[in-house]
Amino acid sequence: MDYAASDLTPRERYKVLTSFILPRPIAWVTTVGPTGVVNAAPFSFFNAFCEDPPLCMFAANRKPDGKDKDTFLNIQRTGEFVVNIADEPLAKAMHESSGDFPPDIGEPDYLGLKLAASKTVAVPRLADTPWAMECKLWKMIDVNDDRRLIMGEGLHFYIRDELWDDKAMRVHMDRYHPIGRMFADRYCRTDDRLVFPAAEGVKGT
Template sequence: MKLDFTTLSPLDAYRWLASTVTPRPIAWVSSRSADGIDNLAPFSFFQVISDKPPTLMVNVGDRDDGSLKDTLLNARETGELVIQLVNAAQAEAMNASAALLPRNVSEFERCGIVAQPAERVAALRVTGAPVAFECKVADIQPYPRQTPNCHLIFAEVVLAHLDDSVLDARGRIDPQRLDLLGRLGGQSYTRTRDTFEMVRPR
């Protein structure tokens, strides 16, 4: 089978990419508007892109009507985000926060998601998230530049919170305890507990 991506519709291209480039980590992004409204939304076009400086990238697509999502608007207004990783126990809450809500409605309040203050940024962080990265927005780039349909947020990590319960005896991350969700195609997800090790050759 061959797929000519130059002839595919955007929807078909998305479906093929999203179902093959898997599993994808989920960024559960909390932000606060200039008016003080807290927002929370999941994104699976997400990755770490640099360790010097420590930087994460989140792709925030436009809404179907072409309008900009609250996460992007808040990142522009305040220059701050908290990016949480999602474990299996938080799957339902994460999914609930994906609902399309008016800009003046907080997903924390509407979905009953418990939050607590961050330390270096104004945005809230999700209580119980196994990992939460407090970030300053380093850059926001529209893509593609000529006719953008999404924006890439480059978020520099300034502080991370790691739940002690996901650490092993050496104080390092135990993937079994972390038990993160990964995004597959369609409505499918996976968990990170099925692991194995290989030693990279020198």
């Protein structure tokens, strides 16, 4: 079975992409609204793309009613956000934060999530997250006027102490249990892992 992308509706393309490009990491993005309300929303069209400077990108589409999402509006106004990563204990709250909350109700407050002050931006991180990156807006790209690609430059990293070997600069994978996005309401655990020796390539004769 094969499709020309131009023969599919946007919704059908979305289903093809999200059904097979998986599992996807999830950016649980915190921002601050104009009245100081802290917003937290998950985005699974997300990844990190560069280390010098450290850049990440996520896609924020409009709401079904055509209005802009709070995350986009807050970043457009302040130029700051924090990408938090959810692990298994936070998975349910992360999923619930994807609901349609009015701007005056912050998801962390509503869901009982603790906040912690960031070092370099005014936006707080989620206190219990295993990893977070404080970001300033690097670039924003408008796509068809219904989705924005938001690129952030990482200014500061937070890592939960027990997850990191700071001498080897390596994560303790037996202690780190991030959640991945599949499709629809499905997520995956990441504890079933494979390890392969380093590939050597083809040697000349």
